Amino acid sequence: MLIKVKVFPGSKKQEIIEKSKDSLEIKVKEKPIQGRVNKECSLEIDSKMFFSKDKRTIKALINLKDGLKIESVLMKHKDKRNTVCVSSQIGCELGCLFCATGKMGFKRNLEADEIIEQVVLFARYLEKKKQRITNIVFMGMGEPFLNYDNVIESIKVLNDKQGFNLGARSFSISTAGIIDGINKLADEKLQINLAISLHAPDDKLRLKIMPMNKNYPLFKILKSVDNYILKTKRKVMFEYLMIDNVNDKDEHAEKLARLMKKPLYFVNLISYNPTGDFRPSSKQRIKKFREVLEKKGVQVGQRYSFGQDIKAACGQLAVKM
Secondary structure: OOEEOOOOOOOHHHHHHHOOOOOEEOOOOOOOOHHHHHHHOOOOOOEEEEEOOOOOEEEEEEEOOOOOEEEEEEEEOOOOOEEEEOOOEEEOOOOOOOOOHHHHOEEEEOOHHHHHHHHHHHHHHHHOOOOOOOEEEEOOOOOHHHHHHHHHHHHHHHHOOOOOOOOHHHEEEEEOOOHHHHHHHHOOOOOOEEEEEOOOOOHHHHHHHOHHHHOOOHHHHHHHHHHHHHHHOOOEEEEEEEEOOOOOOHHHHHHHHHHHOOOOEEEEEEEOOOOOOOOEOOHHHHHHHHHHHHHOOOOEEEOOOOOHHHOOOOOOOOOOO
C-alpha cells in the first residue's frame, strides 16, 4: 500500500510514494483533514474492528500485504480528543515480562506507509462521524526506536502541511530506553513528545521485568533524557506500571522520587493491564504510592485505562504470527 502525498522532488517522502505498485491517495489541503480522506482513499484496508463495552475504545486488527498482522487502537476521550495508538513493529524483541507483545517474539519492522495506514484507517472511521484524529502515540506493538527511520518518516508525512497536517506536538513516542533513539530525537527539528517506559526505580528490579535493562541501565537512560531536555526544553513523561507486590511498595515510591524530582520530569502511573503473569495494584495502593511521590515534590498523574475488555489496553496488544 502507498500513501500518496504532494512532495518535493528527490525527498524521502517521494521515495515512499514510488516504491509501491498500489496507491492510496490522500489529497488534503484544508482542515480538518478528514473532510476528503474517506472520498479519496479508495483502496480498502484489510481490517477488523473490535469495540469496547463503553464504546470509547476501538481496536483494529490489520492484515498486511505479506499476510502478517498488527493491532492498533483508537481511544475516544471525554474531552473530545481522539488518540490513535499505533504499532511500529510486528512483535518486539525486548521481551518485557508484563507485555503481551513481547511474548510474540519479533518478526519485522513496519514500513512508514504501514504505520501511516493505521492512522488512515481510523481517520476514515472518524470522518463518517464528523470527527478527526487529534493525537497519535507510538505506544502499540514494538519498540519505536528500534525502527527509528520509519517511525520518524511516518511522523513527517503525517505532520506535513501537504500530507496529513497534524501538529508535531500531537505526536508522542514511548521507548523502553533505547539511548541512540533518544539522542537522535533530541536533534530532530520536530517538537515530538517523549515518554520513557520506566516501571522500576532501580536497575535490579528493572532487569527482572525488563531484560533490555542489561544493555540500557537507568543511569545511562536518564543521562540521555537530561541531554534531550537540555536541547529541547521539553517535558519528558515517565510511565510506571503499578504491579501488585512487584514495584508498588512505599520503598519503591521513595526510590522513584529520588530519581524523578526534576523540573521537566513527569511520572504517569498506570494500573497494570493483565497479560497473564501479574496482578494490578489495588486502587488504595496506587493512591498511597502517588501520595508518597507528591509529598516528595514529584510531578505525577495517573493514566485512565482504555479497552481492557477487548485486550486493547497498554501492554495487551498481540497477534498470532
